[in-house]
Amino acid sequence: xxxxxxxxxxxxxxxVALLAGAAAATGTAAPAVAATGDVLxxxxxxxxxxxxxQTFLFLPGITEQTDGVQxxxxxxxxxxxxxxxxxxxxxxxAGVPVHSATVxxxxxxxxxxxxxxxxxxxxxxx
Numbered sequence: 001x002x003x004x005x006x007x008x009x010x011x012x013x014x015x016v017a018l019l020a021g022a023a024a025a026t027g028t029a030a031p032a033v034a035a036t037g038d039v040l041x042x043x044x045x046x047x048x049x050x051x052x053x054q055t056f057l058f059l060p061g062i063t064e065q066t067d068g069v070q071x072x073x074x075x076x077x078x079x080x081x082x083x084x085x086x087x088x089x090x091x092x093x094a095g096v097p098v099h100s101a102t103v104x105x106x107x108x109x110x111x112x113x114x115x116x117x118x119x120x121x122x123x124x125x126x
Contacts, residue, residue: 037082
């Protein structure tokens with residue numbers, strides 16, 4: 001069991017390093033393609049165990065990205081490092097909205113989700 005925890009920590013640290021690298025690379029990008037910010041998504045199960053960890057980068061012109069809820073995940077935590085409020089909408093595989101909420105710029109939030117659904121992260125154009 002400790003071996004799994006060590007792997008999870010290694011994965012989490014690698015993701016943080018990638019996020020830091022993406023932020024550093026963003027700082028050197030030309031103004032036309034400068035990122036508007038990162039979004040860190042952590043999916044956990046009912047016991048609080050890490051299911052998956054991902055980052056998204058919103059560039060000018062990108063207003064929506066989608067993340068699938070992994071099997072076993074019951075929580076969808078979002079850290080919004082963008083300069084815009086994000087709307088999160090959970091949808092069933094058939095595309096039926098389950099619920100929607102917002103996460104302010106620079107804020108974090110956790111949402112209850114169902115495995116197999118999708119969560120659309122939508123930022124207002126601008």
